[in-house]
Structures are given as structure tokens and as C-alpha cells.
Amino acid sequence: MGSSERANFKNPVVSWVDERLPIFTLMQKEYGVFPTPKNFNYFWNFGAIAMFMLVAMIVSGIVLAMHYTANTHLAFDSVERIMRDVNGGWLIRYIHMNGASFFFVAVYIHIFRGMYYGSYKRPRELLWILGVVIFLLMMATAFIGYVLPWGQMSLWGATVITNLFSAIPLVGQSIVTLLWGGFSIDNPTLTRFFALHYLLPFVIFAVVFLHVWALHVTGSNNPLGIDTKGPQDTLPFHPYYTMKDTFGLAVFLIIYAVFIFYMPNALGHPDNYIPANPLVTPAHIVPEWYFLPFYAMLRAITFDIGIPFTDVVIIDAKLLGVLTMFGSIALLFVLPWLDSHPIRSARFRPLFKLFLLALVVDFVFLGYVGSQPADATFLGLSLSYFGLAGTVYYYGFFLVALPWLSKNEKGRELPASIHESVLNQSKDAH
Amino acid sequence: MRKIALLSLALLFCLAAPSAWSSEAVEPPQKDWSFDGPTGTFDRAALQRGYKVYREVCSACHAMKHLAFRNLADIGYDEGQIKAIAAEYTFVDGPNDEGDMYERPGLPSDHFKSPFANDNAAKAANGGALPPDLSLIIKARHDGPNYVYGILTGYEEPPADKALQPGQNWNKYMPGHVIAMAPPLSDDGIVYEDGSPQRIEQYAADVVEFLTWASEPSLESRKRTGVKVLIFLMVMAGVMYAIKRKIWAGAH
Ligand code: HEM
Numbered sequence: 001m002g003s004s005e006r007a008n009f010k011n012p013v014v015s016w017v018d019e020r021l022p023i024f025t026l027m028q029k030e031y032g033v034f035p036t037p038k039n040f041n042y043f044w045n046f047g048a049i050a051m052f053m054l055v056a057m058i059v060s061g062i063v064l065a066m067h068y069t070a071n072t073h074l075a076f077d078s079v080e081r082i083m084r085d086v087n088g089g090w091l092i093r094y095i096h097m098n099g100a101s102f103f104f105v106a107v108y109i110h111i112f113r114g115m116y117y118g119s120y121k122r123p124r125e126l127l128w129i130l131g132v133v134i135f136l137l138m139m140a141t142a143f144i145g146y147v148l149p150w151g152q153m154s155l156w157g158a159t160v161i162t163n164l165f166s167a168i169p170l171v172g173q174s175i176v177t178l179l180w181g182g183f184s185i186d187n188p189t190l191t192r193f194f195a196l197h198y199l200l201p202f203v204i205f206a207v208v209f210l211h212v213w214a215l216h217v218t219g220s221n222n223p224l225g226i227d228t229k230g231p232q233d234t235l236p237f238h239p240y241y242t243m244k245d246t247f248g249l250a251v252f253l254i255i256y257a258v259f260i261f262y263m264p265n266a267l268g269h270p271d272n273y274i275p276a277n278p279l280v281t282p283a284h285i286v287p288e289w290y291f292l293p294f295y296a297m298l299r300a301i302t303f304d305i306g307i308p309f310t311d312v313v314i315i316d317a318k319l320l321g322v323l324t325m326f327g328s329i330a331l332l333f334v335l336p337w338l339d340s341h342p343i344r345s346a347r348f349r350p351l352f353k354l355f356l357l358a359l360v361v362d363f364v365f366l367g368y369v370g371s372q373p374a375d376a377t378f379l380g381l382s383l384s385y386f387g388l389a390g391t392v393y394y395y396g397f398f399l400v401a402l403p404w405l406s407k408n409e410k411g412r413e414l415p416a417s418i419h420e421s422v423l424n425q426s427k428d429a430h
Numbered sequence: 431m432r433k434i435a436l437l438s439l440a441l442l443f444c445l446a447a448p449s450a451w452s453s454e455a456v457e458p459p460q461k462d463w464s465f466d467g468p469t470g471t472f473d474r475a476a477l478q479r480g481y482k483v484y485r486e487v488c489s490a491c492h493a494m495k496h497l498a499f500r501n502l503a504d505i506g507y508d509e510g511q512i513k514a515i516a517a518e519y520t521f522v523d524g525p526n527d528e529g530d531m532y533e534r535p536g537l538p539s540d541h542f543k544s545p546f547a548n549d550n551a552a553k554a555a556n557g558g559a560l561p562p563d564l565s566l567i568i569k570a571r572h573d574g575p576n577y578v579y580g581i582l583t584g585y586e587e588p589p590a591d592k593a594l595q596p597g598q599n600w601n602k603y604m605p606g607h608v609i610a611m612a613p614p615l616s617d618d619g620i621v622y623e624d625g626s627p628q629r630i631e632q633y634a635a636d637v638v639e640f641l642t643w644a645s646e647p648s649l650e651s652r653k654r655t656g657v658k659v660l661i662f663l664m665v666m667a668g669v670m671y672a673i674k675r676k677i678w679a680g681a682h
Contacts, residue, residue, distance in 0.1 A: 038681060080496050080566070083648070090648040091655070235681055243674040250667035257663055261656025262468050265569060273570035273645075274562075283605070 030216055035234035036241055037222035039418050043113040044220070044241075045248030046106050052249055053103040054208065058201050060096040061145075068148065070194035072187045075150035076275040094264040100142050101267045102256045104290035107135060115335075115356060118344030119221040125336040127214040132332045134207050139291070141200040144193045146288060151272030156285045158185055158193075164298070167319040184278070224421055225344030226414055233418040284373045292370030293363050297394070298325040299374060300387030324391060331398040339402040341409060348412040355401045359394065366390040458573065458580030458603045461635070465575075465642055468657075471650050472643050477505040479622060480640025483633050487614050488564065491556060493544035496565035497644055500538040504647055505640075512538045519543045557597035559610030568638070568645040575638050577603065582634035585613040 006025045009015045018024040067086050069078040082089035111131070114120055120128035143161060147154045162179050166172040181188025219228065228234050235241070259266065267289060271282045287295050301321035306313040315323070331338070339352075346353040369387045376383040415421040464473040481502070484494070499516040507515070516536035521543065524531035536543065546552035553560050568574035580603035588600035594608065601609045615630045622628055626636075643649070 077496070084496065084501075090652065094652075239677050240681060243670060243677055247667060247670035247674045250663055250670055254660065254663045254667065257656065257659050261652055261659065264652070270570050270572050270574070273566045 031242075032236065032238050034216065034237040035219070035228070035231070036237045037220055037228055037233060037418055038235045038240075039222050039224060039422050040220075040241070040244070041223050042248055043109070043116075043223075045245055045252075046110040046113060048245040049249055049252050050103065050106040050110055051208065053099060053106055054201070054204060057096065057099050057103060058205070060092050060099060061198075061201065063092050064096055065198060068194075070148070070191045072150060072190055072276070075148065075190060079149045091260075094260045098256065098259045098264060098267060100145065101288070101290065102252075102259070103138065104142070106252070107138065108290075111135065111332075112360065116346045116353075117221055117223055118225050118339075118341075118346070120336045121339070121344050122336070123218050124214075124221065127211060127218060128336060129333055130207055130211040130214060132329065134204055134211060135332075136329060137200055137204045137207065141197060141204065142288065142290070144197045144200070146272075147190065147193050148197060149272060150190065150276045152274040152276055152280070152282050153269045153272040153285070155185060155276035155278065156282055157287055158189070160285055161287070162189075164318075164322050164325075167316075167322045169319070221344065222418060223345060223347065224415060224418055225348070226418065229417050229419075286371060289367065289371070292368075293366035293390075294325050294328060294370070296366040296370030296387045297328055297391045298322065299370070300324070300384055300391045302384055328391075328394060331395070335398070335402075338398050339406055341406040341411070343411045343414065348414055349405070349409055350412070351409045352402075352405050355397055355405070359397045362390050362393045362397075366394070456580075456602055458576040458584070460576055461579060463575055463642070464639070465649060468653060470653070472505070473639060474506040475624060475626075476636050476639040477643055478507075479624070479626060479632075480636035480638070480643075481505065482622075483615075483620055483637040484564070484640055486620050487633075488637065489542070490545055491552070491561040491611075492564045493546070493561075494542045494565045494644060495544055495563055496541070498539060498541045499536065501647060505643060509538075516540055557610060559597075561611065564641055564644070566645050568642045570645075574645070575642050578641060579634050579638045581609070581611075582615055582637070583631060 006018060006022050007028045009018055009024060014024055064082065067078065067082045067089065069075055079093065082093050084090075086092075114128060114131065143157075147158045162176055162185065165175045165179065168175060177183065179189070179192075180186070181192050222228075269286060269288075286292070298321045301324050302317055303320075304313045304317050305315045305320060341349065341352070343349050346356055366387065369383055369390060372383050374384075378386060415424075464470055464476065484492075499512050502512050502515065503509070516538050519536040519540070520533050521536050521540055522531055523534050526532055546555065549560055562570075567578060571577045581601060584602035584604070586600050586602055588594050588607075592600070592607075594600060597610060598608050599610070599612055600607055615633045617630055618628045620628065620633060622632075626632055646652075
């Protein structure tokens, strides 16, 4: 960073600082003139939107933490005090509560963009892996955050999810005890969850930094999925993409604001306005919507795997469910190697595109299955069969379809360059 | 391209749509509430009548510990009235300089007085069932306003094949239909000074209005702020779009 050439700044103060610490040169290089493919569509807005949401969560979270009390006797009431007695407290809390959902909306679209345009492929594998790490950390942060208001769903959601770890052979129970800080979910659990909930967003911030660093080494992918070949293919990041990102962000914020101000509790669960009570189990325990597809995969596994015709169980249903759920994210880590097709963008891979869009439908369907009570039926069949079918497709996409398509899909002819393709497009339009 | 945009929009909607709850309970009737919709506000007269219903009936069993008397300023009582209402209750305070606890009349800063000393006392007085705190009841139930209205107006004779234990009542809208709370309202049970009909339906609607305010006192300022924020964001989006168009015009 230090050795590269410095930019010239007119302002003497800026120049003075930059000679000693070339931070302005860095900003200029990475966000000012940074060459960016000129053919981005609006899917490329969601990285900046996710970044904005992370900052919004940290800022609103720190204000909440000033008024929140991490104690099982006081937590619920302290959140209510934020809602009623703290100036603007209701706004801060609704920003944070719905912010978690909209952070996930942005990140899910961002991940889909990466898959559709093959952004995970060489040379961006590490960039992609860092993204999956962020996704995992976000899930941990949001899950832990949901426990803090200490409502019924906080307590019982935490009970279900932390109990999953007990399925791990040998060390499972010790892990659960460690997570709980004792032998049940109680005050030590809440205090450690608060400490972790405060910490993890900053860990996310650090990984986001690495993610963006890696991006600036390889440069951005684009809707055509072909490499940039020179200045005719790119535009400086500023003002072209700073302005486009700000516009996209404003549109996103409009939808977010509609939720904050007009339906702030629509994405939450009413049970979380009942104080946590270890003696009363809610009728249906459901996680937040952004976990539902994974929850469906967890619950889809209701059978043991053993040696046929004997009673020997190798993996029991609980462990298998947990493995299936975490495995679904592990698959994302190895995605760059499961799909080795040379063409990146789904635009030029009609078959891949079909399978991927079906995966999106499958994922939404799994989310629906996850939202239903465990004993629900559909067309007379237990819903867990549908969950199983959805899970099989999810795994089939990654483990069967992708490797097969890598070998057998021919794909369409790629355009010669971004520049040429953009020119042809504007010719067609006129 | 357009197809993908549509698809992702559809996806967003699916995710945003509240999940369909299959529940044993009957869907309560959908009433029009003054506070519904993006511009809805509370009806001050209904709030005050609703508070009267709570005070004269529900407060015998249900606490509302998140509310303080001073909050009543929100629903149109003035300082003198609030002081007078608070002073009707006796609170234990202390210790004083001698180290003794003492009784004093309530102050506007006191929270609503709970009818029972603790949950066990509440259960003992209600045949083992706990009357929940009502401060958040509207937000703590799916479709809260209609649900609570349904509970208050939904008492029926049990079907012939269902035998009720003493202390149990049949309610159309309670999940499982059996509820420990006896019908709390009856026609002409509470005197309204403003000439509103003294009927169960009116009492129920008024107390729901009051409980909705109690669950979400910021509802009105939230919606008002929302209008300003949305106008700001839309103007900002419009301006940014124009700037973006202008900058990009020369790019291709
Ligand atoms: C990655 C960013 C973050 C995510 C995804 C996240 C997520 C959540 C969620 C889902 C809740 C429960 C909301 C509710 O139902 O009330 C919550 C609560 C909370 N969060 Fe965060 N959070 C983030 C960052 C932070 C930060 C940086 C802080 C403070 C330093 C913080 C402090 C709190 C506090 C005090 C609560 C409890 C108050 C409440 O429930 O409203 N959060 N968080």
C-alpha cells in the first residue's frame, strides 16, 4: 500500500496528510477512479446496500445497548422501556428489528446475483468464500440478537437451536453446557449472548473489509461474466457507480421504511411480546423468516441411517438433520469447485439458468415448509415429505446437477467484449 | 433480464408475506378500526371510554404494568385529572428516614397498580388460571385487535357433546375454545357519560382501542414520522435518478 504512486491533491492539508499516510490516495484509487465494468445491472447494487445495512445495524444496536439490560428479570422490561420512555426509542428499535430482515433480504439477493452470474468462479473463489463466512456470521449474530429481548420466542427458539449441538457425538452435551453457561438457558446464557451479539458485528465488519479487499484485487464480475479487456470496457467507480448505488439504496430504503413505519411487527412473531417463561412452551416454535428454509431442512430428516436389516444406527435422525442443515451452507463454500464450467454468466448457460431458478423456487418453498407447524399436512401427506423433497433438490442441484452440467452443457457463444456488447445493445434500442 | 427482476420481486413478496398460520382457532371477525391503515389515528373519546372499561372491569384481574398514570396525558387527560386518578390508588413506598415502609397515594409517575401481589396470588384467585398482563396483549396475539374483540364478544354455550369443568367457559375465538375467564362484560355494566351505547360490543371495541394504544403508544407519531421519511426518500430517489441519468448519458 505504501510503495505505490500517490495522487496529487490541491488541498494542502489533504496533501500534507497524504504524504505521511496515503489514505486519500487509497480512497481515490479504490473508490474514485477504480475501473468498474460499465455494464452492471441493478443486481450490483446489493453489495453497497448490504454494507449500508451493516452500518445501520451497528449504529442502531449501539444506541439500543445504551438502554438495554442483559438480565433475565429485566431484559424484556428494558426493551419495553426503550419502546415507551426513551426518546425516539421505538424508532431505533424498529430500525434494528426490521434492519435484520432487510440485511438478509439484501444479502440473499447479493448471493443470488453471485450464483447467477458465476461470480464465485476463478479468480474470485476466495472472495466468494469470505462472503459465505459473512453470511454464517450474520446468521449467528441475528440468532443471538433475537434472544436478547427475552420474549417467549427468544427463549424457545434459543432452546431448539442450542439443543441441536447436543446431537454431536461425544462433545455435544459439553458444547451445549458451554453455550448455556450452565445446565439450562438462564441468566448466564443471556449475558454471554449479549456480549457475543455486541462482538460479532465487528467481526463481520473485519471480514467485509477482507471481502472488499479481495474484490479490489480481482475486480468486479459483470452480467456477461467475461473479463474486462481494457479501458473501453470500464468506467471509474465515481461518479458512475456512486450515483447509481445511491439511487438503488434510496429505493431499497423506501421499502425498508414502509416496514419500519407502517408494519413494524409484520416480520416478527407475536409470541415475542410475551415475556419468556420456561414453564410454558409456545404452540409452534418458529425461527425468524430468514432461517426458515434451513429450519425446514433440519426438520425434513426424520429417519435414522443404519445398517439395513439390523438395529445398528450409524447416524440418528437428529444428528443427520443437523448435518443436513449445516451441510447446506457448507456446499456454498465448495461451490467454486462443484461448478467448473468455463462460462460464468447464466445468460450463456440456459440449462444452468433453469436449474438455478428452480433452486430459487425450491428455497422459497422450503421457507414455506419451515414456517408450518411440524405436524402440518398437505394433500394428506405429512409436510416433512415436502421438506425432504425440497432438501433433495437443494442437494441434487449442488452435488449432481452442477458437476454434470460442468461436463455436458455446451453453452452459448460469448460476446467478444463488454464494450462491443454494450454498443450492440444501444444500437438495438435506437 | 426483466424476467429475473420480476422473479426477485416476487421472491421478496413471498418472503415478506406473513406465513399462513394453521390454527385450531376460528378467525375473528374483521372490524374497521380507527387506527388501521397508514393514516389511522386513535379516537380520543373511545380511548377514554376504553380506559374506563379497563379500570372498572378488567383491572380487577389484569395488571398493565408497563403503563404509568402520566401516560394518560396521551389519551387526553390533563394534569389535574391524572393526579386525581393516580391518587385514588394507594402505593407502598419507602423506606423512610426511620427505615419503615409507608403507604402514600399514587403519583402520576407511578405505574398502574397490579391487582395481585404476584402471579401465584393471581392464579389462586382465578381458579388456577393466570390473567395475563394486558400492556402488550394486542401485539402478543396474531391479529390482536380483532382477536381480543373476538374473545370479549365470543362467549357461547358449549356444544352439547362438550362438558365444561367449573370455572371453564366456552369461547368461539379462543384457541381450543375453553377459557378460564368468565364473560367480563355485560350490557349496561358500565355507565358511559357521553351517551355511547352501553352494549357489550361497544365496551369491547372501546377497550380494544385503549389496549391497542397501550401496546403501541407511539403508533400515531410513528405513522406521522413515516410520511415525512417516505417523502424525503422519494424525493432523494428521484433526484438521484435524474443525476444518475445525466451522468450516464455520455457513458455508452
Ligand atoms: C450484523 C448486525 C446485527 C444483526 C443482524 C442484529 C440482529 C438483531 C436482532 C434480530 C435482534 C432482535 C430484535 C428484536 O426482536 O427486538 C437484535 C436485538 C438487539 N441488538 Fe442487534 N444485530 C446486529 C448488530 C448489533 C450491534 C452492533 C449491537 C450493539 C452493539 C446490537 C445490539 C442489540 C441489542 C441491545 C438488542 C436487544 C434490543 C432489542 O431487542 O430491540 N446489535 N439484534
